[in-house]
Amino acid sequence: MKYAETGFNLEVDLSTGRAERLASDPRDTELYLGGQGVAAKILFERVPPDTDAFSPDNLLIFSACLLVGTPAPAANRTVVNTFSPQTNLMSHSLFGGFFGPELKFAGYDRIIIRGKAPELVYLYIHNDRVEIRDASHLRGKGTTETQDLLKAELKDQRVQVAAIGLAGENRVYMASIDHNHASASRGVGVIMGDKRLKAIAVRGTRDLNIARPAEMFELAQALHRKIGEGDGNGDWMAVDEDDSFHHNHFAWGNARTRRKGYWSEELQQRWTRWKYDHMDRQTGCFNCAKKCRNVINWPGGRRFGYKCFGKDTYHMAAFLELDFTYEILGVAQEYGLDSYSTPQVIAFALELLEAGILTEKNFPDMPEDSRGRFFYLLEKIVRREGIGDVLADSVSHAAKRIGNGAEAFDHNTTKKFEQLPIKLGKLNPAYFLMIATGEKMSITQIEGSFPQDPLPTQEQREAFVSKWEAPPDEKFKQYFLDWKKRDDISDEATCEIVDWNEAMHYIDDATGLCGFVSSFRGQFGGGVAYHMNNIPQMIAHATGMKMDKARLWKTFQRIRTLVRAVNVRRGLRRKDERPPEDHWAVRDEKYEQELLSKYYAFKGWNSEGIPTRQTLERLDMGYAADDLERRGILKADAGAAARETVAAAE
Amino acid sequence: MNVDVSSKTVKEIIADIDKCTGCRACEMACSAFHAMPRYSSINPARSRIRVVADELNDEYVPVRAGNFTRTGCDGRHVYQLKGKKYSECSFCPASCPTRDFFIEPDSGLPLKCDMCEDEPPLAEPLCVTVCEPGCLTYAVRQVEAEVDAPAEREAMARGLASLVNQHGIEAVIENLKRVSKGQ
Ligand code: SF4
Ligand code: SF4
Numbered sequence: 001m002k003y004a005e006t007g008f009n010l011e012v013d014l015s016t017g018r019a020e021r022l023a024s025d026p027r028d029t030e031l032y033l034g035g036q037g038v039a040a041k042i043l044f045e046r047v048p049p050d051t052d053a054f055s056p057d058n059l060l061i062f063s064a065c066l067l068v069g070t071p072a073p074a075a076n077r078t079v080v081n082t083f084s085p086q087t088n089l090m091s092h093s094l095f096g097g098f099f100g101p102e103l104k105f106a107g108y109d110r111i112i113i114r115g116k117a118p119e120l121v122y123l124y125i126h127n128d129r130v131e132i133r134d135a136s137h138l139r140g141k142g143t144t145e146t147q148d149l150l151k152a153e154l155k156d157q158r159v160q161v162a163a164i165g166l167a168g169e170n171r172v173y174m175a176s177i178d179h180n181h182a183s184a185s186r187g188v189g190v191i192m193g194d195k196r197l198k199a200i201a202v203r204g205t206r207d208l209n210i211a212r213p214a215e216m217f218e219l220a221q222a223l224h225r226k227i228g229e230g231d232g233n234g235d236w237m238a239v240d241e242d243d244s245f246h247h248n249h250f251a252w253g254n255a256r257t258r259r260k261g262y263w264s265e266e267l268q269q270r271w272t273r274w275k276y277d278h279m280d281r282q283t284g285c286f287n288c289a290k291k292c293r294n295v296i297n298w299p300g301g302r303r304f305g306y307k308c309f310g311k312d313t314y315h316m317a318a319f320l321e322l323d324f325t326y327e328i329l330g331v332a333q334e335y336g337l338d339s340y341s342t343p344q345v346i347a348f349a350l351e352l353l354e355a356g357i358l359t360e361k362n363f364p365d366m367p368e369d370s371r372g373r374f375f376y377l378l379e380k381i382v383r384r385e386g387i388g389d390v391l392a393d394s395v396s397h398a399a400k401r402i403g404n405g406a407e408a409f410d411h412n413t414t415k416k417f418e419q420l421p422i423k424l425g426k427l428n429p430a431y432f433l434m435i436a437t438g439e440k441m442s443i444t445q446i447e448g449s450f451p452q453d454p455l456p457t458q459e460q461r462e463a464f465v466s467k468w469e470a471p472p473d474e475k476f477k478q479y480f481l482d483w484k485k486r487d488d489i490s491d492e493a494t495c496e497i498v499d500w501n502e503a504m505h506y507i508d509d510a511t512g513l514c515g516f517v518s519s520f521r522g523q524f525g526g527g528v529a530y531h532m533n534n535i536p537q538m539i540a541h542a543t544g545m546k547m548d549k550a551r552l553w554k555t556f557q558r559i560r561t562l563v564r565a566v567n568v569r570r571g572l573r574r575k576d577e578r579p580p581e582d583h584w585a586v587r588d589e590k591y592e593q594e595l596l597s598k599y600y601a602f603k604g605w606n607s608e609g610i611p612t613r614q615t616l617e618r619l620d621m622g623y624a625a626d627d628l629e630r631r632g633i634l635k636a637d638a639g640a641a642a643r644e645t646v647a648a649a650e
Numbered sequence: 651m652n653v654d655v656s657s658k659t660v661k662e663i664i665a666d667i668d669k670c671t672g673c674r675a676c677e678m679a680c681s682a683f684h685a686m687p688r689y690s691s692i693n694p695a696r697s698r699i700r701v702v703a704d705e706l707n708d709e710y711v712p713v714r715a716g717n718f719t720r721t722g723c724d725g726r727h728v729y730q731l732k733g734k735k736y737s738e739c740s741f742c743p744a745s746c747p748t749r750d751f752f753i754e755p756d757s758g759l760p761l762k763c764d765m766c767e768d769e770p771p772l773a774e775p776l777c778v779t780v781c782e783p784g785c786l787t788y789a790v791r792q793v794e795a796e797v798d799a800p801a802e803r804e805a806m807a808r809g810l811a812s813l814v815n816q817h818g819i820e821a822v823i824e825n826l827k828r829v830s831k832g833q
Binding site for chain 1: 703
């Protein structure tokens with residue numbers, strides 16, 4: 001019997017219209033767990049590195065991760081992986097809600113989609129019944145509108161739907177995939193649209209088995225209560241109306257302008273009223289005690305939901321206020337647009353106009369005011385009309401196409417991907433490494449376990465450490481106790497801290513745990529529910545697999561290294577690993593490069609950032625070393641093996 | 651009038667639907683509790699509490715499995731509450747043929763909430779325990795039930811007389827015997 005996973009993949013070929021339920025390889029689960037881990041293995045094996053993102057041979061994989069659907073609280077993430085036309089690298093995206101659990105209950109761990117449909121279609125899954133159906137009546141429909149229509153058409157309110165909007169249909173690079181009020185961002189909707197797949201509707205009524213039922217339930221319930229009770233988990237921005245942090249410290253416009261004294265008491269009161277006067281309720285994801293999503297019913301638009309910083313991006317890019325974000329989000333989410341990158345693309349276009357690189361001719365009939373301009377450009381982008389067709393390829397590609405000096409305005413991307421709009425003074429070594437080497441394209445997908453800043457007094461540090469359950473090794477407690485000034489920490493400690501931060505995200509994205517109860521949240525307060533000291537037990541109870549901290553750590557290293565191997569095959573090299581040049585005002589190129597070299601060596605990668613044969617073999621991936629050698633990417637070398645990092649002395 | 655006063659226990663799950671976040675922890679826990687062996691599988695389709703959820707229209711109603719009915723309703727009320735429309739079905743506990751709630755997915759048999767009866771008894775049904783947002787609460791009340799004994803006897807006599815009329819005294823006695831054996 002299979003536990004926690006179903007043991008089946010749904011393989012769909014949209015070109016031929018075939019769908020098959022195929023048993024998955026149990027060895028993949030053992031080595032890569034599930035979610036992004038197994039997806040990376042599939043992409044490595046099945047998609048040759050010269051495959052264009054828009055080729056029918058590119059795969060689009062929806063994974064219900066390993067613990068999804070089990071009693072493990074907040075294990076509900078669906079991970080979406082493919083190759084991105086924007087970065088040419090592996091896309092990393094995920095969304096919460098109910099889709100992943102439903103897929104498990106339908107009897108599948110993942111859907112692997114290849115080919116392209118001749119016409120717009122949707123995929124309907126009801127347990128064993130799988131149909132590729134015509135979706136011409138859904139063309140141009142909004143994301144939640146499509147979900148409503150499918151629920152009515154299928155006469156099933158319990159069906160869980162993931163859909164693209166007009167942006168995805170028109171292959172806008174910033175297109176998202178939306179499910180209820182959750183959204184898979186970082187550019188995966190473009191591939192769903194390219195495959196002419198409007199939506200996936202899934203319904204399942206099968207059992208998902210648990211290996212050690214009583215132990216699993218008890219541990220799960222203890223964590224469920226912990227998540228519910230304290231303030232150490234979930235998105236505190238759902239309840240804290242003081243958002244001075246983002247407004248005073250993040251950069252407005254196209255990541256340009258800091259407005260240090262922007263926030264005020266009066267503003268907070270006004271905005272709080274806007275929110276609560278129009279909020280239906282706060283909702284949560286499957287089997288989670290928190291309610292991070294604010295569901296807003298703003299006059300004139302469709303109901304929408306947002307989390308976290310998602311409420312700031314549009315008005316900060318447009319130099320407006322929260323009411324503008326509420327107004328435009330209802331429209332932008334129906335179009336299925338990533339609310340992190342899209343506002344930056346629009347602000348970038350307006351900067352080019354101001355600089356004279358683009359002219360009024362590029363923007364026929366555009367309104368004068370900021371609000372009007374944002375709505376105007378939003379329409380142009382999702383329809384790929386005029387300048388919108390260029391902007392729909394995201395900042396980096398648009399800058400190249402426009403030329404004439406536009407490249408200088410592409411100042412906030414790394415690996416061609418829009419970064420959070422943060423511009424600071426002095427270099428922060430850990431953040432340098434995370435932004436440079438991250439392959440999940442956003443700092444929020446790598447930071448998160450070690451606090452961002454030291455605490456001022458010894459007593460405070462000691463009090464923090466005494467309650468801190470999360471560190472995988474005692475040395476992290478010592479690092480924190482000894483840490484007094486932000487940049488006063490050894491390079492060795494920096495490498496280990498970055499590695500731990502990264503580890504938690506790779507584990508979450510294989511198991512389906514939400515970052516707000518795990519990888520992302522521990523940096524704020526330390527009281528996070530899931531960590532290296534209890535996740536192994538949860539996996540063992542749910543799956544019956546042998547699992548302990550050392551083994552899980554090695555699994556993280558394996559998945560992490562495989563993702564790197566996938567991307568180096570597509571050309572990722574050291575030269576690409578650069579945070580935006582203006583991310584910090586004061587830079588030190590020599591020091592940064594030394595630090596990067598140290599981190600590569602620490603990871604068991606060579607000076608180009610390529611995993612060595614020894615590292616790959618130690619992680620049971622000799623096949624990847626052979627492949628990289630065959631392609632001439634790795635020379636048969638005897639480079640240093642990855643250093644054992646945590647208590648991994650097996 | 652001749653009135654007996656006796657007391658009976660009423661178990662209530664109170665659902666404050668404004669507090670429901672739609673998390674479905676209740677469905678997860680219920681299906682786990684009723685799995686054989688206990689907690690060995692999860693399947694919301696086997697849950698005896700379902701959240702009637704329409705996220706896009708902000709409708710969330712946890713409803714508990716009640717009695718089985720062979721036929722669905724011919725018509726139904728639509729309730730308007732605070733500007734939102736709810737079908738009568740959203741509040742209906744029946745296991746009925748018009749929807750696939752409270753129907754065992756393998757056997758097609760109806761499911762019914764048993765308030766998580768267990769030995770020793772749980773402090774409260776498990777759906778209430780796991781409802782961290784506080785939508786579900788549990789209450790046990792002793793209600794004093796006034797029983798008008800002669801009136802009740804009279805009503806029963808009338809019912810029996812009509813059965814005898816319809817089926818004959820023999821058939822009624824035979825059935826009474828069968829029923830009493832089954833008790
Ligand atoms: S913590 Fe918030 S975002 Fe995460 S699973 Fe729970 S409700 Fe969803
Ligand atoms: S556990 Fe409570 S809040 Fe969650 S769906 Fe059930 S009734 Fe609603």
